[in-house]
Amino acid sequence: MEAVLEVKDLIQDFGGLRALNEVDLTINKKEIVALIGPNGAGKTTFFNCITGIYTPTSGTMFLRTPDGAAHALNGMKTHQITALGMARTFQNIRLFPEMTVLENVMIGRHCHTKAGILQALLRDRATVAEEQDTVDRSYALLETVHLAEYWDETAKNLPYGAQRRLEIARAMATEPCLLLLDEPAAGMNPQETLELKRLILSLRETHDLAVLLIEHDMSMVMSLSDRIYVMQYGSPIASGTPEEISKNPEVIKAYLGESGNA
Amino acid sequence: MQRIFKALVAALWFMVLCAPIMGLLLLPDGTASFRWQRLAVLGTGIFFASLLWQWYFEKKERGERLFGGKAQAEEPVHRESLLRNKSFQRISLACVCAFMIAMPFIPGINSIYQITIWISALIYVMLALGLNIIVGLAGQLVLGYAAFYAIGAYTYGLLYQFFGLGFWVCLPIAGIVTVLCGLALGFPVLRLRGDYLAIVTLGFGEIVRLVLINWDSVTNGARGVSGIPRPALFGCPMNMQWSTTYLYYMSFLAVVVTIVVITRLKNSRVGLALQAMREDEIASEAMGINLTQVKLTAFALSSAWAGFAGVLFAAKTSFINPSSFTFWESAMMLSMVVLGGMGSILGVTLGALILVLAPEYLRAFADYRMLLFGATMVVMMIFRPQGLVTGERRHYRISALERKGD
Ligand SMILES: Nc1ncnc2c1ncn2[C@@H]1O[C@H](COP(=O)(O)OP(=O)(O)O)[C@@H](O)[C@H]1O
Numbered sequence A: 001m002e003a004v005l006e007v008k009d010l011i012q013d014f015g016g017l018r019a020l021n022e023v024d025l026t027i028n029k030k031e032i033v034a035l036i037g038p039n040g041a042g043k044t045t046f047f048n049c050i051t052g053i054y055t056p057t058s059g060t061m062f063l064r065t066p067d068g069a070a071h072a073l074n075g076m077k078t079h080q081i082t083a084l085g086m087a088r089t090f091q092n093i094r095l096f097p098e099m100t101v102l103e104n105v106m107i108g109r110h111c112h113t114k115a116g117i118l119q120a121l122l123r124d125r126a127t128v129a130e131e132q133d134t135v136d137r138s139y140a141l142l143e144t145v146h147l148a149e150y151w152d153e154t155a156k157n158l159p160y161g162a163q164r165r166l167e168i169a170r171a172m173a174t175e176p177c178l179l180l181l182d183e184p185a186a187g188m189n190p191q192e193t194l195e196l197k198r199l200i201l202s203l204r205e206t207h208d209l210a211v212l213l214i215e216h217d218m219s220m221v222m223s224l225s226d227r228i229y230v231m232q233y234g235s236p237i238a239s240g241t242p243e244e245i246s247k248n249p250e251v252i253k254a255y256l257g258e259s260g261n262a
Numbered sequence B: 001m002q003r004i005f006k007a008l009v010a011a012l013w014f015m016v017l018c019a020p021i022m023g024l025l026l027l028p029d030g031t032a033s034f035r036w037q038r039l040a041v042l043g044t045g046i047f048f049a050s051l052l053w054q055w056y057f058e059k060k061e062r063g064e065r066l067f068g069g070k071a072q073a074e075e076p077v078h079r080e081s082l083l084r085n086k087s088f089q090r091i092s093l094a095c096v097c098a099f100m101i102a103m104p105f106i107p108g109i110n111s112i113y114q115i116t117i118w119i120s121a122l123i124y125v126m127l128a129l130g131l132n133i134i135v136g137l138a139g140q141l142v143l144g145y146a147a148f149y150a151i152g153a154y155t156y157g158l159l160y161q162f163f164g165l166g167f168w169v170c171l172p173i174a175g176i177v178t179v180l181c182g183l184a185l186g187f188p189v190l191r192l193r194g195d196y197l198a199i200v201t202l203g204f205g206e207i208v209r210l211v212l213i214n215w216d217s218v219t220n221g222a223r224g225v226s227g228i229p230r231p232a233l234f235g236c237p238m239n240m241q242w243s244t245t246y247l248y249y250m251s252f253l254a255v256v257v258t259i260v261v262i263t264r265l266k267n268s269r270v271g272l273a274l275q276a277m278r279e280d281e282i283a284s285e286a287m288g289i290n291l292t293q294v295k296l297t298a299f300a301l302s303s304a305w306a307g308f309a310g311v312l313f314a315a316k317t318s319f320i321n322p323s324s325f326t327f328w329e330s331a332m333m334l335s336m337v338v339l340g341g342m343g344s345i346l347g348v349t350l351g352a353l354i355l356v357l358a359p360e361y362l363r364a365f366a367d368y369r370m371l372l373f374g375a376t377m378v379v380m381m382i383f384r385p386q387g388l389v390t391g392e393r394r395h396y397r398i399s400a401l402e403r404k405g406d
């Protein structure tokens, strides 16, 4: 199996606090991997490190693009990492609230379109065609997340669950090979969670996508993921298939010993 | 009862605050007389204003309209649809254009004085639209915009003075110079946001003004540059009326070009990136937008427009000095953007026209100009903080829907 993402010995310090402590994590092609752990374990921090929002204290991170080349992510800017093929959603939704639903997705096409200032002013045929292509592809993505009918709505007016799906559509517009989802089911009802699960599975098939998922909904994690990593206080304490994890005594201890909010 | 008490407190508070200004009258012989009457009038006024105020806000909290019944949710949608109605747009656009073109020939308002006022209104429209790129679209609070305006004007003034260069040569040069200055300011402030950016740009504006005042050997200091020529029309000599009219048409053309350029920019890929940056910097970066590049683009474009407007201004007044480019100018331009509605091209244009033309045509209230200006801004911020025009939206054609429609 080819690894899409390979992270070794990742350490992130915030002053005296070690938020990530020698984290190793590998994601293979088309794999759905879950990252679980109590609140404050460092899961979101891990996302922020590999997407270039934080600069890790030490460690190496590699992303393999579909053409087979491995790229070191250390020192790369967030937008460059996105252009390589890693897209994410945010734990506390970060849409562009005043823009329309369609425009939100169109922004995701930014790194796959080219028109600059001059083209914007001249509006030559190629630019108009590129723009129409952006619009149509974005609309098609809205259809896959069942938001097509809201395309002209202002993003902030969408209900919560729909906003989460819009974030996924926006991330998919960047044509990622690895999708990072930070608590995508948070605040969703069981029906919506079920649909979300179907959506993630179908995206994997249609887009050859690998997914790294932070989630607290255990039934979703267990039924969806191929492998699970468990973190506590910034350290990885276990990894394996859902069955292995559910039997792992250390994990059970961590979860029962904690507040059990997972 | 509680309301009356609140209103009383407000009235007393105002009376105390205003007592030194409104109540005290210093007499030439060194004594002071106290004008109780004035204070009493003020107190009564504030008392009733406060009651009115409370009444309005209680109503607003209950979700009712100012006059008559519950506010209806459909109302804004309806208003928006009027603005989005294609034929309505065309007709009003044609009317405005016809008026603007005919303006120098309409008897009664075609004096040189009036035309000059309109030229300066048009120049401010350009400035406000240029500032709108960086403030309204890109969401970067820039408070020293007059600096770029000054740089543009002085580029023309000094190039004429030292090298005898004409208007048409100086226009692109001023564009280039202001773009470079915009980038020079943009680089160091890339990481700044909000209040910090506002303070740094405010400082930049003051620095430019002070340099213009103190670099006497080049800029003539506070005396400024005079004798700047108006643009020539194929070398024909023109009398004052005609050259003013010519400048008016050029300003009008410049505004039309500005509106076309900025509309296209706003609706383009770059424009979307600018707006995304305004909405959420982290999310836009995570969507593959190069913030550095986009922010510098916004700075460069925005300052270029101030540069062009500066050249027009220098040509209009034929005399420039640093006192035309104070912080007050920057504040006015920002007010135009905020009053009109950040990011809205129609709104900002209206905002600029209102703020320039209203004081000119309301000369009767000239004494209360600042008071009215302040009151307008305060009232706007309370009742319509999003500005005059909002919800200006682009219409997208979706192929999939159109196919279905056929
Ligand atoms: N930018 C930051 N500065 C300082 N501490 C941070 C920062 N981001 C996260 N942390 C800390 O790192 C720890 C892990 O947080 P986080 O990654 O958000 O946990 P979670 O697993 O719930 O997503 C927390 O103790 C948090 O306070």
Ligand SMILES: [Mg+2]
Binding pocket: A043, A044, A045, A091
């Ligand atoms: Mg988190």
